Amino acid sequence: MNDDILIACVDLAGRAGATDIEIGHTGDDDTPAHQVRWYAVATYRGARLIADDHQSPTAAAMALLRVEGPRGDVAAMERALGNRAARRAAKRGRR
Numbered sequence: 001m002n003d004d005i006l007i008a009c010v011d012l013a014g015r016a017g018a019t020d021i022e023i024g025h026t027g028d029d030d031t032p033a034h035q036v037r038w039y040a041v042a043t044y045r046g047a048r049l050i051a052d053d054h055q056s057p058t059a060a061a062m063a064l065l066r067v068e069g070p071r072g073d074v075a076a077m078e079r080a081l082g083n084r085a086a087r088r089a090a091k092r093g094r095r
Contacts, residue, residue: 009040009061018042018049023057040064 010021020043027036039052040060051063 006058006061009058009065012065013042013061016044018044023060025057 006023010023013021020041022041023038025036025038037052038054038057038060039050040054040057040063041051042049042064049064051060051066054060054063
């Protein structure tokens with residue numbers, strides 16, 4: 001799981017106007033890791049966008065942004081990722 005990408009995806013979905021963003025998985029604590037499938041759900045202007053059956057929470061969040069329809073903008077997500085990485089690098093340089 002890549003936390004930076006996951007956070008950037010959720011942030012971008014929220015800035016695009018999505019509400020009620022949820023990321024979860026199937027199975028329970030006893031389910032083997034290779035059998036767990038991840039999903040991401042967001043509400044946008046009253047419609048539910050769903051990306052399910054992914055191998056990681058990061059993959060589910062990225063797939064949610066690729067859903068055809070309002071604001072499925074991968075280029076904007078990549079810009080957000082780049083900006084976040086630049087800010088983190090700048091913070092590390094100040095220490």
